[in-house]
Amino acid sequence: MPSNTSVIYLKNPTEFPVVGEHFAAQTIKDFKPVLKDGEVLTRNLVFSLDPYMRGKMRDSSKESYSPSFEIGKPLDARGVAEVIESKNDKFPVGSIIHAFIGWEEYTVLPELPTTRIIPGVRETKLPLSSYVGVLGMPGLTAYASLKDIGKPKAGETIFISAASGAVGQLAGQLAKAWGLTVIGSAGSDDKVDYLLKEVGFDKAFNYKKRSVHDALKELAPNGIDIYFENVGGETLEAALDNMNIFGRIIACGMISQYNTTTPYGVKNLMNVVSKRLTMRGFIVSDFYEQYFGDFFREVRDLLLEKKIVYKVDEVKGVEAAPNAFVGLLQGKNFGKQVVTVADL
């Protein structure tokens, strides 16, 4: 094992993180870890970049649902890896696992409750990136929150913001499969075309070209029953004005508010009272026990039968991860952002 390249966390950003200042790739030339009992050494294959990671770039004294990144250590991510050395009987050498690994080529993993062997990876030949996207946490996020919080009923209308992203594209296809009218917003005409022509959204619009409020008035003339919230700010405000009575808001993320020191003030929360809305936040680990239940079976079957499409935005190599992450925060990715580290 000649060397291990990792992306190291250097400093907390206040707005957008800057490559080289807040995080940077570093290479250890002579990487020869010695495993303790329970640990495994992984050869990392692919890992996921997600907007929630911006929330981990904070002072460690601020509590949140996900621990902060540690200064001087590699950033971590949900990824797929091969076990190449093992002091843990549950994860023998050769296992393909789903785990929190580093943004790096090789990781020494302690025994963590969220590390699992993924069944059938070599047999089904789905792209490895599937397991951190549509069949990973973003997929579970879309599936479980739509079911548990959205409580979708055939004939209803759902609006999904950041609809071409990791979570949005699957949420839209599941909602469509369950009989809803699906409306999406995205930040470029290419993304809108993709939603309409390839993913099968009923309606979609480019929020950079028109007012979200006007678009929703026009595209959802009967109002919105479920809002899948990934964006926050003005988009949330427009959705609130267009919600129906007893509407549900799945508060999955608010990416427009992550990289600013001047957050947007939402002025029409009175809609929550007058329309009897429910707005609920969650994190995907709330639904973790569902992972290898209905979710994995149902969505893997849909993928194998090619009944759902899923766009991945892939960069290659650990060194490319920091710029890809900044691009993700700026909405430059098109599809689920992943970093491919090695082939199986």
Next chain:
Amino acid sequence: MPSNTSVIYLKNPTEFPVVGEHFAAQTIKDFKPVLKDGEVLTRNLVFSLDPYMRGKMRDSSKESYSPSFEIGKPLDARGVAEVIESKNDKFPVGSIIHAFIGWEEYTVLPELPTTRIIPGVRETKLPLSSYVGVLGMPGLTAYASLKDIGKPKAGETIFISAASGAVGQLAGQLAKAWGLTVIGSAGSDDKVDYLLKEVGFDKAFNYKKRSVHDALKELAPNGIDIYFENVGGETLEAALDNMNIFGRIIACGMISQYNTTTPYGVKNLMNVVSKRLTMRGFIVSDFYEQYFGDFFREVRDLLLEKKIVYKVDEVKGVEAAPNAFVGLLQGKNFGKQVVTVADL
């Protein structure tokens, strides 16, 4: 029946309503109604003034949960009345009913699904105002929303804004009876004293004298599990910052936002995501079937056993209603605002 004084709705206000401009008392000298089948004539005893009524002072083309007041007609309110003429077998002369009556001395009532005979009014001798307050819609609002949305657990902490108001004082006492630590905010030192010394709140503060954010940090050092929201705006923002993970927000009202054309923008809704909060709006009629169920029995028994206290702010006579309503919107009332029209 020599005359009938009513408060007539004249014009939609944009900010605070003004007596004489937006509503005013008028007297019909010779009031001799002729009843149709199904109708009753009521002698009105007491009616309730509530902040939600401000929402009815709007253009009738704007839909909301409660129909707008009609220009040129008396305003309506939940009240207690005696049936003095009847063309409806369900409501014989002499019945004491709970109904939507006018802000007036006498009302001709059509048959409405929410009109009910109140059992035991003459026998139990509770003040009539109880039936529009602690035993009326405000009471049901506090009881049912606290149970259904708040899902209180002994040992948790609840924060109640507008705590000395119609809903707040009962919500606090029920929460206390169910084993919670109860914190309230109110707009005067007298109200705070009342909450602490007479109602039995654990902690209370005057939001006009200190920052709600700082007060909550100090008074709820372990965070807030349930926020009973009556106020909106900056108070909601402060509550959001101090909520615990899996906290519940009972979105009952947002009185700070009712009389302004420049609503406050809430900038920290990201807390809903990161703390996995649930915020849910409702209107009391969602819970109406519970009225003569557990609620009426449980709260009437508590009242008869003097286990709960309940402060009423009473004005006498229909003519006093408009000023009392404006005072209510400005927080000048102290306790549940009622208008007494006549004695039983």
